[in-house]
Amino acid sequence: MTDQLPDLLRSADAEPRTALSTAEVSRREALLAEILADEEAPAQSFRRKDWAVAGAATLLLAAAAAAAVIVVAPGLIPGAGSTGLNGGVLASWTGVPERILPDSPLGSGATRWCESSLDGVNAEAGPIALSHLDARGEAASMLFRQGESVYYCLSAGSGGGFWEMAEATPAEPLPVDAVQVAGSGSHGSGDAAVAYAFGFAGAGVASVVLHEDGVAPIVATLEDGFWTAWWPVADDLGAGPSGTVTVTTGDGASREVAIESLYRQ
Structure with missing residues (x-):
């Protein structure tokens, strides 16, 4: 080249x-x-x-x-940095995430792996802010915000993980009860394969729950209008989520929609 x-x-x-x-x-x-x-x-x-x-x-x-533009859509291969997770870590996965602190054993190891993997990717954009740190068993996921970019990262801390990049805000303001998928995909193979999705939620959305074949309902981590979720999948590289999403608003109203209908246009 x-x-x-x-x-x-x-x-x-x-x-x-x-x-x-x-x-x-x-x-x-x-x-x-x-x-x-x-x-x-x-x-x-x-x-x-x-x-x-x-x-x-x-x-x-x-x-x-x-x-010079990539649109993250169903079925695309995950982002610019990745190494394999292992089946033992993924066997500990839980559908309901646990919020953890950056200085906890898992939080410290996972954030260190993600920071090292992202080092130098967008250094001129300024400092990185950490949010959405959670654990599903022995692996943790998180968001790093830097300038106008957001990076989703998943790691077991002791080695293995991946990160993906997306826009930091929706293209247009969302209705208060709306949910949008900003990115999704899969990573790994065999018993070490995972799928993931993340996106935006309107101010009135109280919870986002994904439903995929073969796993328990996946309760997304929702914070400041952005949600994240990941789960183990069968050996199906390149496949992203294909099920439904239950969106619940602050007044208790719920609706279930196909996840394919929620991708940003």
Whole structure:
């Protein structure tokens, strides 16, 4: 790859240019950096299924270099940084999260792994603020906010985890009873595979519960208009959530909708 490739790709794009948001610029730079790092890394051996995922990721990254924008949607491979979790950790998963402190044993290890993995991704955007720290068994998830970007991260603390990037705010203000999915996907394989979803909630939303085949209801961690959730899945790389979501508002009213209807347009 040469330094001129992004310009050549953009010149071949028939779509009119539009200004990029700060988060989109950060995402482009992070993905381009990963492409260059991959080219310099020594060749690795892959199992057949791993190779399929690696090939899909390469195509996604190449598309990002051309368009400079990634929309996180059902079925896409998880974000820019990941290493494997293990089945023992995921066997401890619980549908109801436990809020934990950053200085707890799990909280400390997980936040340290996430901070190390995100180090340098968007250093010019300023300090990172931690929120949504929870535990589902022996793994913890959290949000890091930095400038106009938000990063969702999951880690067991002692090694293994992944992170994903999304916009920090919805494209338009949400109705008070609305829920929106900002990002979702899956990571891992076999008994170490997980799926995840996160997004926005209106000011009147009191709880968000996801329903997926094979697991207990997944109570999302909801804080300041943003919710997060993850759960173990069968060996199905690239698949995201496909079930329903129960949205309950502060007045006690509930409704159940297909999660596919909640993705931001």
